[in-house]
Amino acid sequence: MRSLILLGLVGFAAQLVDGALGMAYGVTSTTLLLAIGTNAAAASATVHLAEIGTTLASGVSHWRFGNIDWKVVARIGVPGAAGAFAGATFLSSLSTEVAAPVMSIILLTLGLYVLIRFTTFGLPRGNLGKPLRRRFLAPLGLVAGFIDATGGGGWGPVGTPAILASGRLAPRKVIGSIDASEFLVAIAASVGFFVGIGSENIDFAWVGVLLLGGVIAAPIAAWLVRHIPPRILGSAVGGVIILTNVRTLLRSDLVDATGGVQAAAYVGIAVVWAAAIAYSWREYHRDKATESVEAVEAELGRRAAGDATTA
Structure with missing residues (x-):
């Protein structure tokens, strides 16, 4: 019972972050399922089934x-669904021993990308209003869908920063559009997993509690997206993903690190993670202060121009 409550809280927290940031539900949930010993294909299948409802x-x-x-x-969304089906059937064909470290490496890579992307660059806002072409979105969806199914998450970490980096769509619309299109990806990935591994390896009680937590969080996250600083949240989520998947890799047969090596790795990651959050916090407030100064200067300029016209 306690594990089900914990999974429900994980689903709530993951969807709260995903809905506010446009990423991390699948990556966060799958990472934690792997950490408690779930095999890779079953973990990804569980998360994608829950995502049908949460998305x-x-x-x-x-x-x-x-x-x-x-x-x-x-x-x-449509090419993303095709990529997700292909990724699900591919992951289902791998053995558990091979799939677990492979998935952790994918998740670790995505975590590093999220941490570096949001800590270093924040949210780009140039080119706002220019159209997003099909020749850009279709390949992006295909790749993101494949990574999402094989990594247990990745639709948001690949799709959201790529569209944000174009600077052509307002951040809140990037996040909302990625979350909405993920519904198609979740359905296609779930079908792929049913074809590949069937339903016997999926715990539907886990699916249910992840779904319940996510559904409760979804409307809160959609409201918070206008208020929460994505730069800080991105740094925080990236660190969680990195730390958890490094732990999985260090304990796997692939690495089999000693206790001392594991402890040193965790301390090093924690230090870098804390520094990243502190830097994001500082840069966020610096940007806010700059925006305030620019707004005041613009208002003074308008008033000066009005006074000149009156004179």
Whole structure:
């Protein structure tokens, strides 16, 4: 019973972050399922089944708050579904011994990307309003869908920063569109896993509690996306993903690190993680202060221009 409650809280927290940041539900949930010994394909299948409900709830919530560009959803979601089905059938064909470290390496890579991307660059805002072309979104969706199914997460970590980096869509609409299109990806990946491993390796009680936690968090996250600093949240989530998957790799047969090596690695990661969050916090407040100064200067300029016109 305690493990089910814990999974429900994981689903709630993961969806809260995912809905506010446009990523991390699958990566966070799968990482924790792997940490408690679930095999790779079953972990990813469990998360994707839960995501059918959470992404639907999240999409509806973002739609109600006006956070979705439906053209982007269509152009990235359909190829994303194709990539997810292919990734699910590929992962299902791997043995548990091979799949677990492979998935941890994918998740670790995604965690590093999230940490570095948000800590170093924050959210780009240039080129806002320019159209996002199908020739950009379709390959992006195909790759992100494949990584999402094989890594147990990755749709958001690949898709959200890529679209944000283009600077062509407002951050809240990037997040809302990615969350809404993930509904198609979750369905396709789930079908792929049923074809590959069947249903006997999936604990539907776990699916249910992950789903329940995520559905409760979805409307809260859609509201928070206008208020929470994504740069700080990105650094925090990236660190969690890195730490957990380094732990999995160090304890795997592939590495089999000693206790001293593991402890040194954890301390090193914790120090870098704390520094990244502190840097993101400082840069976020510096950017806010700069924006305030620019707003005051712009207002003074408008008033000066008005006084000159009156004179």
